[in-house]
Amino acid sequence: MIAVEGVVKRFGTQTVLDGVSLTVAPGEVVTILGSSGSGKSTLIRCINGLERLDGGRITVDGLDVANPRQLAQARRLSATVFQLFNLYPHMTVLRNVTLAPEVVLKRPEPEVAAEARALLASVGLADKADAYPAQLSGGQRQRVGICRALAMNPRYLLLDEVTSALDPEMTAEVLAILGRLASQGTTMLFVTHEVEFARRISTRIVFLDQGRLIVDLPTADFFDPARGLAHPRINQFLSKMT
Ligand code: ADP
Ligand code: MG
Numbered sequence: 001m002i003a004v005e006g007v008v009k010r011f012g013t014q015t016v017l018d019g020v021s022l023t024v025a026p027g028e029v030v031t032i033l034g035s036s037g038s039g040k041s042t043l044i045r046c047i048n049g050l051e052r053l054d055g056g057r058i059t060v061d062g063l064d065v066a067n068p069r070q071l072a073q074a075r076r077l078s079a080t081v082f083q084l085f086n087l088y089p090h091m092t093v094l095r096n097v098t099l100a101p102e103v104v105l106k107r108p109e110p111e112v113a114a115e116a117r118a119l120l121a122s123v124g125l126a127d128k129a130d131a132y133p134a135q136l137s138g139g140q141r142q143r144v145g146i147c148r149a150l151a152m153n154p155r156y157l158l159l160d161e162v163t164s165a166l167d168p169e170m171t172a173e174v175l176a177i178l179g180r181l182a183s184q185g186t187t188m189l190f191v192t193h194e195v196e197f198a199r200r201i202s203t204r205i206v207f208l209d210q211g212r213l214i215v216d217l218p219t220a221d222f223f224d225p226a227r228g229l230a231h232p233r234i235n236q237f238l239s240k241m242t
Contacts, residue, residue, distance in 0.1 A: 001025045001061065002047060002078070002156055002189065008055030009042055009211075016042050018211040019056070024156065029188045031198040031219075034208035035237060040191045041083075043208070044160045047189070048080055060156070076104070078156035079149035083164055087133040087141055087148070093120065094129040097148045105152070112151070119147040123177050139170025146177060157181070160191045195241050199223060209233045 002024040009017040016039045024030045032040050045051045047058055049065040058065045060074040087096045097116040101107050120129055123143040133141055142162055149157055159178070163171040175197050182188060182201040192198055198205060198219075205222040207215040215228050222228035229235055 003059045004043070004047065004056070005058070006056035007043070007046060007053055007058060009039070009046060009051060010054045016211050017046065020208070020211070020213045021056075022206055022213060022216065024187060024189050026155070026187050027185050028203045029182045029186075029190060029201050031190045031192060031202040031205045032208060033192075033195065033198065033205060033234075033237065037210075038208040039211045040208055041160055044080065044158055044189070044191060047078070047158060049075065076152070077154060078158055079152045079154035080158040080160065081142070081145045081149050081162045083161040087144055089133050092130050092132060093125065093136070093144050096133070096144060097151045100148070101151050101153075116147065116151055119150055120144070123147060124173075137170060138166050139173045142166065142170070142174050143177060146174070146181075150181075155187060157186055157188045158190075159188060161193065164193060193241065195238060207231070207234050207237070 004020055004022040007017050007020045008015065020043060032043065034040050042051060046053060047060070047065065049071040053066060060077050063070040063074040065071045065074050091099065094113065094116055097119065098109070098112045101112045102109055117126065117129060120126055123146065125140060125143055128136060128140065133144070136144065145162070163174050166174065171194070175194060179201055190198065190202070202219045205217060205219050205228070206213055207228070215222065215231055215234060217228050229238070
């Protein structure tokens with residue numbers, strides 16, 4: 001599992017994560033909610049080992065991300081899809097998906113290509129394998145991004161506001177795919193503003209408020225007026241969403 005224990009992260013004098021603890025066990029879909037600037041992306045970047053921690057510890061299946069050798073192994077267990085479409089513009093869609101399995105996992109090209117084509121077909125992009133990212137819509141690019149993450153066959157999928165740059169129709173396309181992955185038992189740590197969607201697919205919801213994780217509850221309890229919704233910050237956040 002992913003275990004975040006008492007993590008502190010500062011930028012200059014600003015404490016962006018202030019003693020955050022969280023676990024994601026296999027099969028869970030854990031959604032992180034919180035206002036803009038509350039530290040959600042920083043937390044995801046810390047789990048990826050992209051930020052140095054100022055306190056606490058993060059392990060992925062027991063591998064400490066602060067240890068460079070263990071981080072290299074941990075990165076093979078989790079794959080991340082970010083908000084912006086960070087596909088390689090000079091490579092075809094297929095190549096974007098096959099690159100990491102070939103180069104990082106050193107798997108044979110024909111096998112990887114066949115799997116990549118199957119993944120693209122599963123998200124409705126069978127006919128785009130030879131296109132370049134610039135020829136795709138935002139929603140199509142994000143679907144390629146999800147395929148690229150899944151091609152690594154990760155144990156954990158981390159998603160940071162993957163639909164926030166998309167219009168409602170494209171958002172629906174991408175959420176449909178994530179909903180299917182969730183129902184297939186894919187383990188996910190999911191940062192989103194799509195509250196209703198999160199409510200449908202999450203096993204647990206955590207709420208970050210100014211770098212503090214103030215609530216971690218099973219989804220039904222999070223939306224219970226006597227539990228999660230009883231927190232003024234959460235109530236305020238959700239009323240702004242609708
Ligand atoms: P969220 O994803 O919840 O919107 P972020 O994790 O992106 O929040 O940011 C949390 C806070 O950390 C914000 O105040 C942001 O300005 C600050 N921050 C994030 N990254 C950096 C950085 N590289 N340098 C300085 N401050 C940063
Ligand atoms: Mg963010």
